[in-house]
Amino acid sequence: MPTSPDSVTHCPPEAGQARKRLAPSALNWLGVVPFFLFALLFLILPTATLMIGAFQDANGHFTLGNIAKLFDDSILSAYWISFEVSAASALGGSLIGLLLALAAIQGGLPAWIRPTLMTFSGVASNFAGIPLSFAFLSTLGRMGLVTVLLRNYADFDLYSTGFSILSFIGLTLTYLYFQIPLMVLIVTPAIDGLRAEWREACESLGGSSVAYWWHIALPILWPSILGSTLLLFANAFGAVATAYALTGSSLNIVPILLYAQIRGDVLHDQNLGYALALGMIVVTGLSNAGYIWLRSRAERGRE
Amino acid sequence: MAYLTINNLHKRFDDHVVVHDFNMSIEQGEFVTFLGPSGCGKTTVLRMIAGFETPTSGHIRVGGEDITHQSPQKRGIGMVFQSYALFPNMNVTQNIGFGLKMRKCDGAEIARKVAEVIKLVELSGKENHYPHELSGGQRQRVALARALVVEPRILLLDEPLSALDARIRKNLREQIRDIQRRLGLTTIFVTHDQEEALTMSDRIFVMNQGRVEQEGRAEMVYTEPATEFVARFMGNYNLLGAAETQRLLGLNINGHMAIRPESIHVLDAHSQQADTLAGTIRQHQLLGNIIRYQIESAGVTLQVDRLNRTASDLMPAGTEVRLQISRDDMREVR
Ligand SMILES: Nc1ncnc2c1ncn2[C@@H]1O[C@H](COP(=O)(O)OP(=O)(O)OP(=O)(O)O)[C@@H](O)[C@H]1O
Numbered sequence A: 001m002p003t004s005p006d007s008v009t010h011c012p013p014e015a016g017q018a019r020k021r022l023a024p025s026a027l028n029w030l031g032v033v034p035f036f037l038f039a040l041l042f043l044i045l046p047t048a049t050l051m052i053g054a055f056q057d058a059n060g061h062f063t064l065g066n067i068a069k070l071f072d073d074s075i076l077s078a079y080w081i082s083f084e085v086s087a088a089s090a091l092g093g094s095l096i097g098l099l100l101a102l103a104a105i106q107g108g109l110p111a112w113i114r115p116t117l118m119t120f121s122g123v124a125s126n127f128a129g130i131p132l133s134f135a136f137l138s139t140l141g142r143m144g145l146v147t148v149l150l151r152n153y154a155d156f157d158l159y160s161t162g163f164s165i166l167s168f169i170g171l172t173l174t175y176l177y178f179q180i181p182l183m184v185l186i187v188t189p190a191i192d193g194l195r196a197e198w199r200e201a202c203e204s205l206g207g208s209s210v211a212y213w214w215h216i217a218l219p220i221l222w223p224s225i226l227g228s229t230l231l232l233f234a235n236a237f238g239a240v241a242t243a244y245a246l247t248g249s250s251l252n253i254v255p256i257l258l259y260a261q262i263r264g265d266v267l268h269d270q271n272l273g274y275a276l277a278l279g280m281i282v283v284t285g286l287s288n289a290g291y292i293w294l295r296s297r298a299e300r301g302r303e
Numbered sequence B: 001m002a003y004l005t006i007n008n009l010h011k012r013f014d015d016h017v018v019v020h021d022f023n024m025s026i027e028q029g030e031f032v033t034f035l036g037p038s039g040c041g042k043t044t045v046l047r048m049i050a051g052f053e054t055p056t057s058g059h060i061r062v063g064g065e066d067i068t069h070q071s072p073q074k075r076g077i078g079m080v081f082q083s084y085a086l087f088p089n090m091n092v093t094q095n096i097g098f099g100l101k102m103r104k105c106d107g108a109e110i111a112r113k114v115a116e117v118i119k120l121v122e123l124s125g126k127e128n129h130y131p132h133e134l135s136g137g138q139r140q141r142v143a144l145a146r147a148l149v150v151e152p153r154i155l156l157l158d159e160p161l162s163a164l165d166a167r168i169r170k171n172l173r174e175q176i177r178d179i180q181r182r183l184g185l186t187t188i189f190v191t192h193d194q195e196e197a198l199t200m201s202d203r204i205f206v207m208n209q210g211r212v213e214q215e216g217r218a219e220m221v222y223t224e225p226a227t228e229f230v231a232r233f234m235g236n237y238n239l240l241g242a243a244e245t246q247r248l249l250g251l252n253i254n255g256h257m258a259i260r261p262e263s264i265h266v267l268d269a270h271s272q273q274a275d276t277l278a279g280t281i282r283q284h285q286l287l288g289n290i291i292r293y294q295i296e297s298a299g300v301t302l303q304v305d306r307l308n309r310t311a312s313d314l315m316p317a318g319t320e321v322r323l324q325i326s327r328d329d330m331r332e333v334r
């Protein structure tokens, strides 16, 4: 067989080449070693430790106590607030992101809008943690630029309305900053998948623009939209750095509670921390699974 | 009066003129074909008739009414796309019923008409299938049914068969033509396949670079090409330039001389008939029922087709022959 490496090695003039041909496959494996090492050290091992730790007491004995504690009122309420912030930022992010992407792709805007939006979204969807919190504090914080401008020039005291950047609304707003661009990025391929002929076929059959969106485009996009919203939810649910950097311990959400358990202050209970983390993994895992399932459904319908 | 007339239609995309001064008229119930090479503007003309594209100038009239600037929804013109364009979120019944639903027909009427057309296109049993569960030929039949069920004034088919394999294509070709005849539908069919155009059409419009190069009944366009382009496109013509024509036939012409391969008679080398030319067989090619020879005469290579009756008919390369070409079979083209 001409393609088998053996037959090539039997052929003297090409022997050197054959060695070169074999080498890349070994090199390829060598190339992915760092990835597997990384995954092992920072993903698989910690997850395993965490899953085991969640079922152990401080002395290493098996217990369901940590899991039971998750159902304490204070912890349940932390999960609930996390859930609310994540859901609000996911719903808001997916709605605004969808409209933004639709406008940029199908709105008949100048051609440069789309790549600009995509580049911005690529950057902004990764903007999180301390820099993002700092940016929001310095615009919408008590002494933030926008707050001050509103007070001085529009005679409007944002904080008199009960607004606080350290609150539910504040955190949701901050999360939206990366949720919207993330939605733009993941829903764009689905919108690109809407074929011009569907609209034309609809028109020639007497359907209006509204009929097209209602009967054709939205039903086709629907699994993608729902799936993306789940992904956004998972993304917000796991976002610990931004939450902590922004609100410190003033807002009782799971990532912060978790951080408190691990950091080693008064609350310190490492195994409870593991259980908290396990709960987060379950929630984000479920919504990610939902995302993947819906995405495959969306792809299956394509001709 | 003609049913559909198009006058002085032009279409420009930016600086690129795609359709120039396009004129045509067709009668009610006629089946016509736009035939032309890729990029000659067939789809663009069709899209202007359907209303998806606005002409740069010119007029389109149906039944005396100017529809040039009417919205596609109001035209009542059905379109079948090369890529089917079925709605992936709807099953066969829903796809076909969509146009009736848009026309606010009641449920019972929709069900009745859809069932009728499903039978017409032979899709019984597939009512609840989704597009991704159908074969290419079945999808195209759904697309056809979807366009037919609303009883369009004109049906446009843009290369509806080009994505299908040869056997299904032939089958569906006959089916489309049959349905068209039964319903008396005014139909424009786009193709770049000359055989498809010849077998299906009442009339053919051969298009080249955004213009109608020649129009006529199918057999006319084939036997009497008006231009070099049509002669080349309709296939297999021997096209001789002015110098070659002078050398071979001793005739003075301006354009080209077109001679069909089957109209050249091959006689044996000792033939005493008048007005024959000496030739030498260079090559042959077996095409089933015919044998195609390359015969050189006066430095010109001619394609000559002969029926393949018995194995002993085959003349090997190098055979000296005499060729006879009747003046009636020579066609001077622009
Ligand atoms: N929306 C458009 N913008 C710019 N140019 C276009 C557009 N649509 C078509 N064209 C150009 O117009 C020319 C004719 O296109 P058209 O699709 O009508 O050709 P066609 O005869 O249907 O070809 P084919 O057999 O390949 O389908 C092509 O050169 C094409 O590039």
Ligand SMILES: [Mg+2]
Residues within 6 Å of the ligand: B042, B043, B044, B158
């Ligand atoms: Mg085309």
